[in-house]
Amino acid sequence: MNKYISFDIGGTFIKYGIIxxxxxxxxxxxxxxxxxxxxxxxxxxxxxxxHMDAQGIAISLPGAVSxxxxxxxxxxxxxxxxxxxxxxxxxxxxxxxxxxxxxxxAGYAEVWAGAANGKKDVLVMTIxxxxxxxIIKNGELHKGANLHGGEFGFMLLxxxxxEMKADEWVRMDSTLSMVRKVAxxxxxxxxxxxxxxxxxxxxxxDQICLDAVDEFSRLLAIGLFNLQYIYDPEIILIGGGISxxxxxxxxxxxxxxxxxxxFPQATIRPVIETCQFRQNANLLGAVYGLTRELASEV
Numbered sequence: 001m002n003k004y005i006s007f008d009i010g011g012t013f014i015k016y017g018i019i020x021x022x023x024x025x026x027x028x029x030x031x032x033x034x035x036x037x038x039x040x041x042x043x044x045x046x047x048x049x050x051h052m053d054a055q056g057i058a059i060s061l062p063g064a065v066s067x068x069x070x071x072x073x074x075x076x077x078x079x080x081x082x083x084x085x086x087x088x089x090x091x092x093x094x095x096x097x098x099x100x101x102x103x104x105x106a107g108y109a110e111v112w113a114g115a116a117n118g119k120k121d122v123l124v125m126t127i128x129x130x131x132x133x134x135i136i137k138n139g140e141l142h143k144g145a146n147l148h149g150g151e152f153g154f155m156l157l158x159x160x161x162x163e164m165k166a167d168e169w170v171r172m173d174s175t176l177s178m179v180r181k182v183a184x185x186x187x188x189x190x191x192x193x194x195x196x197x198x199x200x201x202x203x204x205x206d207q208i209c210l211d212a213v214d215e216f217s218r219l220l221a222i223g224l225f226n227l228q229y230i231y232d233p234e235i236i237l238i239g240g241g242i243s244x245x246x247x248x249x250x251x252x253x254x255x256x257x258x259x260x261x262x263f264p265q266a267t268i269r270p271v272i273e274t275c276q277f278r279q280n281a282n283l284l285g286a287v288y289g290l291t292r293e294l295a296s297e298v
Contacts, residue, residue: 004290005054005095007044008102008282009033009061011076014040015280016047018054019287023113025280037079041088048093056096056294057089058286060105064147069099072147098290103150104141105285106275107134110237112288114276121233124275125152125224127240129176131169135231141289157222173219175242182212195242203247213251221255228270239275249274 001020008015010033017028029047034040048057062075069086089097100108107124110116116124116136125133131153135142142149153170171177175195182198183190185208201209224236242248249272260266277284 002055003051003053004056004058004287005048005051006058006283006287007060008105008280008286009040009059009077009080010102011062014043015283016043017283018051019058019283021291023284025283028280028283033077037083037088040077040080041092044089045092048095052095054095056098056290057093058283058290059085059089059097059099060102060282060286061085061099062102065099065101065104066147069097071099096290096294098286098293100141100286100289101134101143101147101150102282103132104134104143105283105289106239106277106281107136107150107237107285108141108288109277109281109285110275111136111139112284114281115237115273116235119234121231123227123231123233123236124150125227125236125238127175127220127238127242129174131174136233137231152223152227155223155226157219169219169223173216173223175240178212178216181215182208185212196245199242199245199247214255217248217251218255221252221259224252224270224272225256225259225266228268229266232268233270235271235273237273237275239278239281243274244278 006019018026063071064073069084116122120139122136133150155169179193198209202213
């Protein structure tokens with residue numbers, strides 16, 4: 001069975017290991033993200049030296065990743081932005097190298113072996129401290145002319161029907177936004193709350209948290225309605241820590257049905273599910289992207 005080296009480079013930790021062609025995780029490790037590019041490359045080189053029989057190296061990381069290997073934009077790992085990461089690695093190892101944005105890798109994982117397997121038109125939305133995602137059109141990643149495909153958090157929404165005022169979706173409706181709103185109303189430190197705790201308090205009858213969860217779900221429904229009619233995907237998948245809530249999709253559908261009831265001409269009810277993969281999604285998705293690239297070169 002073919003095997004692949006995979007790295008998921010995050011702001012705090014690097015996850016890495018060996019992935020089989022059947023999506024199996026044969027080896028898995030985790031290490032604190034180094035503070036320099038030299039330190040990062042050393043981790044990649046040393047692990048690769050142990051597995052030179054692999055078919056290639058797949059890397060997931062934040063930022064706007066160009067096909068040439070330069071990572072534009074910004075992230076918590078400032079040193080990856082600017083140098084050509086792909087060329088730097090290729091100068092030291094002889095294996096094929098594939099690098100891609102982390103949200104796009106998460107989307108690829110779902111298409112390869114997750115909740116979107118067998119589907120061609122898919123949106124994957126990740127919700128956490130920010131809102132991002134991936135667009136899959138006809139089985140291919142849509143990265144956009146400026147590498148900003150899937151940056152759903154920049155969409156403008158109007159949170160109040162009586163006010164002609166719009167704000168970014170990420171500022172209005174990320175998990176972090178919900179936490180800050182509840183903390184302000186309760187006059188407590190936002191660090192003492194989490195999105196999961198707000199949902200739990202809402203379920204126990206806390207009115208402030210109930211209101212916050214309702215608003216969170218309503219704004220999600222508005223954004224997802226817009227995305228459905230812009231891209232018309234077969235399915236929209238929601239990832240991020242909050243997606244573990246079993247009641248999340250039901251709450252979104254409740255709000256979506258209200259929107260659909262108010263627009264009789266809108267006849268498409270989005271199909272919404274949660275992502276199957278969570279902590280290992282980027283490792284798997286990066287490998288899927290690599291295998292596709294290798295297949296296209298044959």
